[in-house]
Amino acid sequence: MKVLVVDDHTYNRDLLGFILEDHEYEYLEANNGSEAIEMVAKHDDIGIVLMDVNMPVMDGYEATRIIKSANPERYIPIVFVTALDDEETLAKCLSVGGDDFVPKPINENVLVAKVKAHQRTAHFYKELQETNQRLSYHQKLMDREHSIVEHVFQNSMKRVASDCENVRFHVSPMSMFNGDLILVAPSPSGGVYLLLGDFTGHGLSAAIGCLPVADIFYAMTQKQASISTIAAEINARLQDLLPSNMFFCAAIIEMSAAGDRLSYWVGGMNDLLVVGEQGGIEQLIQAQHMPLGVLESHEFDDATEVVSLPLNSRLFIYTDGVIESQDASGEMFGEERLHQLFSQPADSYVKRVSEAVESFSAGGEQTDDLSIAELVCAPVVLAGASQGVVQAAYEALPWNISMPLSAAELSREDVVARVIKLLGSETQFDSHMDVIFTIVSELYNNALDHGILSLDSKLKQNPEGFESYYQQRGKALSELVNGEISLNFQLSGDLLKIRITDSGNGFDYQRVVPEYDSDNDLSFGRGMHLVRSFCPFVEYSDGGRTVEAHYCLTQ
């Protein structure tokens, strides 16, 4: 750091220069205010200016004003060196931006002490400035990372396009980054899944666990997994991922399509409220379990409870943020206040509760993370969902598969399962496999049971016979030496042709295909009726040895 000495008298400059040199300060000189401005602009390392007041060309006041306003980012203390000691002069020195005075005649000790003091201040200023720069750099970095994370979060949380009209929820804006989570997904059988949870802790570190939870939730609900399985899977994953002081309080709920049956797994959550159609809390559902991510898989209890609630009951679920919201005096919202909100019926308790909490906590400390949801127990309505199966444009290549099976293969129990696995690789069958299984299974088992093994369905007339039929079948199969069944599948366009031929003696297919009577109580005789319902063309030929059925993929 250098000191700039500004004075029009050589004598004064020399005197100040000697003192500064004695104390090992480097210094530069300027003859007047104008030169001082140039010197400051040219020399970055000028840290203090000792300024005379009256000078030719430009006086010290003007020079100080210009130096200060031209270098807002530099901290350059300006110390006036003056013999004038009237109040007016001193006040003016300060008002133009000066920082201090040293009276003339100069006292060496006072001058050096003041320079040292300002040098210290300049040093702190510089450190502060550097710290500020680092902080604002990190702030920008964090803002950018937050916006990326927010994007990822939003995409991973909201992957189901359909909205379920039975579920209403409210998530306060900061909740997501604090580890609150609400997920809703339809189940393939027409029901709906709901997960509401809260990671311990706050901030992004608490929120990070939301990602695997959402992944598991969406993947498993698609497969219509049970609540137990979903809870166990999430627990296992969080056990692996989270540090031991972090865990996930959650309620996982599945409601049947008719809305009359709720299965739930609740760990570490506040009581769930069951609200009657006409308002009023009718039941509290307590958490039965510890939060997710605490117990090892082998200790984990995946037991779910099942409850049937009257039509139009509501299930209300909320995170801690609701009852822990504080008003201006620091009082908490509390369970009692919450419960009172349910004494009268409401269109949406979510709305009523979120508004009540908001007005309660107005002026209080901002508790940002609260999440609430309500589930209406009524037949599930999915808006914007593709109900049932979306039919993809048909683009398969034609193919023909023949499987000649001999006695050794026929005695295996997994023939139909194998065939289905093979056919399953044709992606155009995706939404048809369940029905194709039924068709193939019926036709194949008829060929095997009646054609090859000559079993009689009449055996199945009573429950004991039903079982002994399958025992006989198993025995006959294990002893089978001769016999062949040839399976042929042909796909062309949207038509799957299934042709099954057996080497047996034929059978009375008319009797296997009785007139169908939906009221009968027989435990057999429905197979061919099913096949005929699914296939527009079904024909037995060659005395029952061959059957051909056509299944249309666009039906």
Place this chain on the structure above:
Amino acid sequence: MSITSRKVTDREYEISLGETFDFNCVEEFRTAYESVDDGGKKDFVIDFRATHYMDSSALGMLINMQKYWQERNTTIRIINTNPQVKKIFSISRFDKKFTIV
């Protein structure tokens, strides 16, 4: 084993089926509903959530279950059927014999 059963309440039992529900399950399925018989009235829920594949022998097994319990005013509810399985039930008019939800 592909079939599991559990007690929900004193009266209600839940039987969960595997991916395939066909004649290979005959014994297992019968055991599932007969083993809980203590002489009293029961409510059964049969969970089809995992089931994709079934054929007419499955229908036969359900009929036999109904016959076994019918003297005792037992309810049998079939839940979580996927759309294709539901279709198989409705074609066989099983939705008239059983509560399918």
